[in-house]
Amino acid sequence: MPDNASTPAAMSRHEEAMRILADVPREPGVPKPDPILVADHVTRSFGGLKAVDVSHVEIQRGSITALVGPNGAGKTTFFNLLTGFDTPDTGSWLFNGKDLAGVPSYRVARMGMVRTFQLTKALSKMTVIDNMRLGATHQVGERMLQALLGLWRGQEKTVTAQADELLARFKLLEKREDFAGSLSGGQRKLLEMARSLMTDPTMVMLDEPMAGVNPALTQSLLEHIKGLREQGMTVLFVEHDMDVVRDISDWVIVMAQGSVIAEGPPGEVMRNEAVISAYLGGHHDKALTDSGVSFTEEASGT
Amino acid sequence: MDWSYIFAVMVTSAFGLQAIVFGLAAIGINVQFGYTGLLNFGQAAFMAVGGYAVAVTVVELNMSFWWGVVFGLIGAVILALLLGVPTLRLRADYLAIVTIAAAEIIRLILRSVTFKDFFGGSDGKQAFADGFFAMNFLPPDADLRIGPAVVNESQLFTYIVGWSLVALACLVVWLLVRSPWGRVVKGIREDEDAVRSLGKNVFVYKMQALVLGGLFGALAGFITAVGAQNVNPDSFKTDATFFAYAILILGGAARVFGPVLGTVIFWALFQGTDVFLRQAIDAGVPIVSLMDGTQAAVLRVMLVGLGLMLLMIYRPQGILGDRRELALDAR
Ligand SMILES: Nc1ncnc2c1ncn2[C@@H]1O[C@H](COP(=O)(O)OP(=O)(O)OP(=O)(O)O)[C@@H](O)[C@H]1O
Ligand SMILES: [Mg+2]
Numbered sequence: 001m002p003d004n005a006s007t008p009a010a011m012s013r014h015e016e017a018m019r020i021l022a023d024v025p026r027e028p029g030v031p032k033p034d035p036i037l038v039a040d041h042v043t044r045s046f047g048g049l050k051a052v053d054v055s056h057v058e059i060q061r062g063s064i065t066a067l068v069g070p071n072g073a074g075k076t077t078f079f080n081l082l083t084g085f086d087t088p089d090t091g092s093w094l095f096n097g098k099d100l101a102g103v104p105s106y107r108v109a110r111m112g113m114v115r116t117f118q119l120t121k122a123l124s125k126m127t128v129i130d131n132m133r134l135g136a137t138h139q140v141g142e143r144m145l146q147a148l149l150g151l152w153r154g155q156e157k158t159v160t161a162q163a164d165e166l167l168a169r170f171k172l173l174e175k176r177e178d179f180a181g182s183l184s185g186g187q188r189k190l191l192e193m194a195r196s197l198m199t200d201p202t203m204v205m206l207d208e209p210m211a212g213v214n215p216a217l218t219q220s221l222l223e224h225i226k227g228l229r230e231q232g233m234t235v236l237f238v239e240h241d242m243d244v245v246r247d248i249s250d251w252v253i254v255m256a257q258g259s260v261i262a263e264g265p266p267g268e269v270m271r272n273e274a275v276i277s278a279y280l281g282g283h284h285d286k287a288l289t290d291s292g293v294s295f296t297e298e299a300s301g302t
Numbered sequence: 303m304d305w306s307y308i309f310a311v312m313v314t315s316a317f318g319l320q321a322i323v324f325g326l327a328a329i330g331i332n333v334q335f336g337y338t339g340l341l342n343f344g345q346a347a348f349m350a351v352g353g354y355a356v357a358v359t360v361v362e363l364n365m366s367f368w369w370g371v372v373f374g375l376i377g378a379v380i381l382a383l384l385l386g387v388p389t390l391r392l393r394a395d396y397l398a399i400v401t402i403a404a405a406e407i408i409r410l411i412l413r414s415v416t417f418k419d420f421f422g423g424s425d426g427k428q429a430f431a432d433g434f435f436a437m438n439f440l441p442p443d444a445d446l447r448i449g450p451a452v453v454n455e456s457q458l459f460t461y462i463v464g465w466s467l468v469a470l471a472c473l474v475v476w477l478l479v480r481s482p483w484g485r486v487v488k489g490i491r492e493d494e495d496a497v498r499s500l501g502k503n504v505f506v507y508k509m510q511a512l513v514l515g516g517l518f519g520a521l522a523g524f525i526t527a528v529g530a531q532n533v534n535p536d537s538f539k540t541d542a543t544f545f546a547y548a549i550l551i552l553g554g555a556a557r558v559f560g561p562v563l564g565t566v567i568f569w570a571l572f573q574g575t576d577v578f579l580r581q582a583i584d585a586g587v588p589i590v591s592l593m594d595g596t597q598a599a600v601l602r603v604m605l606v607g608l609g610l611m612l613l614m615i616y617r618p619q620g621i622l623g624d625r626r627e628l629a630l631d632a633r
Contacts (some may be wrong), residue, residue, distance in 0.1 A: 004305035085495065121496035123489050133482070134489050137501045141482035144510050147475050156482070179626065199501055 009142070013229045017063040017250040024251075026264035027273075036203055036234045037113075038062040043093030043258075044077055050089070051077045053258040059203075064225065064235040064268065066245040069255035070279055075238045076118050077158070078255070079207055083115045096202070110137060112202035116209060118238070122188040123197075124181025130173060131180050131191055132163035135198025163198060170194040170224065186213040188222065197228075204228055206237035210244055222248050231241035242270065254278065261287040303581045308574060310449035316566045316571035318456070319529040322464035323522045324569070326563045327546040328520030328553070328561035333602055335547075336555035338511035339491030341394055343402030344385065345546050347408045347514040350538035351377040351522025354412060354421065355534045362420055367433025371524060378520035382513040390508045397512075400624070405540060413535035426534035434528045435459065457529075463592035468562060471518050476558045478514075487511055488556075549612055554620030563621055571609070575602040595625045 005076060020033050035058035044052040052074040058064050067075050080086035082093060082107035093099045093111050103111075124132050136159040141152025167173045170190045175183060180191060202220055209225070210218050226248055228235055239245050246266040254269060255261040258277035262269050269275060315321065327345050334340040355374030360366050389397040391596055411417060421427070438459040447452040449565045478484050487507050489497040494504045527533045545568075553564025562621070581600035583592040593601065619625050 039350050055544075083499070085498070086341045105495075106501050106503050109371035109499055111512065114501075115499055117495070117499070121493050121499070123492045123496055124486060125492055126485070131483055133502045134497070134502075137481045142486050142502070144478070144483055144514075147483035148474065150481070152482055195500065 013062060013195050013232070014064075014226070014250065017060065017229070021060060021063065021251050021265065024260070026268060028260040028263055030056040030058070030263055032060040034061045035059055037093065037095050037236075039082065039093035040091060042078070042081055042088050044074075044081055045087045050258050051144035052081060052089075054078065054255075054260055057253060058232060059236055060228065060251060061234050062232060063250040064229050064237070064248050067236060067238045067255060068240070068242075068245060068252060072214060072259040073255040074254055076207055077258075079115060079205055079238070082108075083113060085115075101237060102210050109199055109201075112200075113205065114196045114201040114203070115197045115205035116189075116192045116196050116207055118207040118211070120185070120192050121186040122180040122268065124178055124179060124184065127177055128167065128183070128191060129160070129163055129176045129182050132167060132198055133159050135195040135200050136162065159198075166194045166197055169227075170171050171220065186217050186275075189213055189218070193221075193224070203234040203235060203236065207234065208238050208240070210239060210241060218244065244287045303451075303577075303585050306449045307451075308581065310579050312450045312570040312574040313448050313576045314453065316570035317461065317465070318569065319460065319464070319525070320406075320573075321565045322461065322468060323526045323529070323543075324546050324549050325468050325539050325562055325565035326518050326522035326525065327542070327582075328550040328565060329468070329475060329521070330515035331543075331546050331550050332333055332515075332555060332557075332561050333475060333478075333518065334511050334515035336550060336557075337484065337559070338389075338487040338492060338508060339394065340512055341398035342385075342401050342506060342512065342515060342538070343398050343543055344403075344405035345505060345519045346538040346540060346542040347401070347405035348381060348519025349377050349523035350405075350408055350412060350533075350541060351381055352520030353527035353533040354427070354523075354539070355520075356524055356527050357422075357427035357430045358420065359578060360433065361427055364414075367430070370430070370457075371379065374516060374520045378516040379386060379615070382516040383509070386509045390505055390512070390628040395582065402540065402543075405538070405543065409538050412538075421535075422533075425608070426438065426532055428532050431528045431531045460525065460529045464529070467521050471521065471557055474492050474514075479556075483507075485519075507615035511578045550614060550619055552608070554622030557620070557622040560620055560622045567621070572602065572606060597606065 015111040024225055025221065026029055026030060039054055039057050041051065042052060042054045058162060067078070076087065081088045081091070081098070082102070088101070093108060094100065095108075100108060100112065101294070125133070125190055126134070127293065131155070138144045139152065139159065140155055146152060164173065164176070167176060172187065172190060172194065180188065183191060189209055189212065193206065196204060206225070213221055222244065224236070225235055251265050252264060252266050252269045253260055254272070254275050259272070261274045261278055262272045266273070327349060330348065331342060331345055334342045341460070352374040354368060355377050356370035359370035359373050360367055385401055389400045394506065400605040412421045415423060435456055440459050442455060444455040445459060446458055479488075486497060486502050490504055490507055498504050527536060549564035549568045550561050551564070552568055553562065554560035576599060579590065579593070579601060580595055583593060583595065583598060613620070
């Protein structure tokens, strides 16, 4: 880890990210000092509906960035476009300086950008440990001839050890031999996230990782996500719970009706007029707390 | 009623030519449908490619039997590529439609008058199997007697080769499905987007499964050709594909020995009911003897259908399948 020796180990990445992002203007599409992902003019329509219309957005390397917005804002569609699961009408985007437009989804994952799904995709007829093993990349035994010749046993041990380590971290080790289909919804979320980490990613895109996870588990999931940042990964995640957003993110990007309408640190962005009206749809005489979107506490505290 | 004859027919059918041919075809479908989730409804076409490659190579091209085998295998690979390239990126049902149509097109070309000189039209092709039987190492009088049934040395040789191929195919499937390759295709069967998100080229895996299953189909074609010493377009009707599916589901899909067990039981029962009904008619058993032999042949197909329905209701996972895996679907 290229950790700066002068900063203390705990929270160093978070503080570093906050320090770097402190001087970035709070406006939609603002350039970042060291972006890992830069998207330009990405649009996608479904019939007459423009689901995504992002003119410019950048994600800071090594930070946790939250992507928020009301239902139907286009967050999942934007994720799908960036990761090659959907094709945009227009647009280009660079990941680590490489053009990703037209790159198929499996290759995006191999390049280090891995995503999870809003509707969890645990492979239910496979055991938990097999789900995990599947995540490992560059397995010789995944090639047909090598599989036939049995030239994969050595690597399988390494892969399994790595999988067990992650399962332990995500408290799923007791479920190791169970079918993934027998897990609860929250456990499947955990499994999907752990499995995505088996690909050894540099950027993790999580679509509502906390949805359906009980509060006790949420806390540990949040710690895991913070842990990813400490390991030097970049995290972009979609989340509706503003407490969660405020707790872990360094930067927040707000989408509404397909476009980025605001950006800024979590405390500030929710005081933005455009954001409040996007969430409340015109009735912005009300405070956001009354609507159940609870971030005024921080807003009033600053 | 001659019970020993019925029993002899059941035993010879359980291990006979049809059992081998459909066992191989079902092993191919097991790779495609059972493990990878690909609906190939055109397995009959792969069998036809194998069978006709041998016949045409020997009879029309005057080349050896072995070249026929080589051409048959190459032909099966080409057919799989032709079917897979346009469809495997699309939803699963496209492959089903394209394969069933392609199989019929191929069969109609084989039996067409236009190509009669080459493919033999509806008569098919004969007299190409000498090269195969030249390898027969069994002594000329090595007949096998099972009660009143006699298996001559040519048949016995074909069965030995056939069951060896079945064993080889099972070994290949067993080695593959327990490897990381098998893990990927089983993942694809369930949710290909999940597998894609983990960096696997799903298209390539589906293509490999389609090709491998097609190659097993071609092996089935070789055996049916040499065993009958005849290839005929009507042996490769869509029925052949669906018999192979029935066998796979009976034995248990996504189980290495599912197709083998399925084919043994299926053919024993299928031919067993046939002789049973015929004997019952001859013996004047009440009600049954109201039918004639042709009707009895139709009735046994109905009985197979009934049996499959009962199987789907009471044991949908097949004989070797794991019910827990099915139960997980409901969630
Ligand atoms: N496959 C599709 N076909 C048609 N319309 C679609 C499709 N996918 C998304 N949409 C539309 O695009 C818009 C954006 O959807 P998207 O799923 O990206 O929203 P979201 O921001 O992820 O919402 P949520 O917070 O509810 O998950 C919605 O209006 C939706 O109806
Ligand atoms: Mg969404």
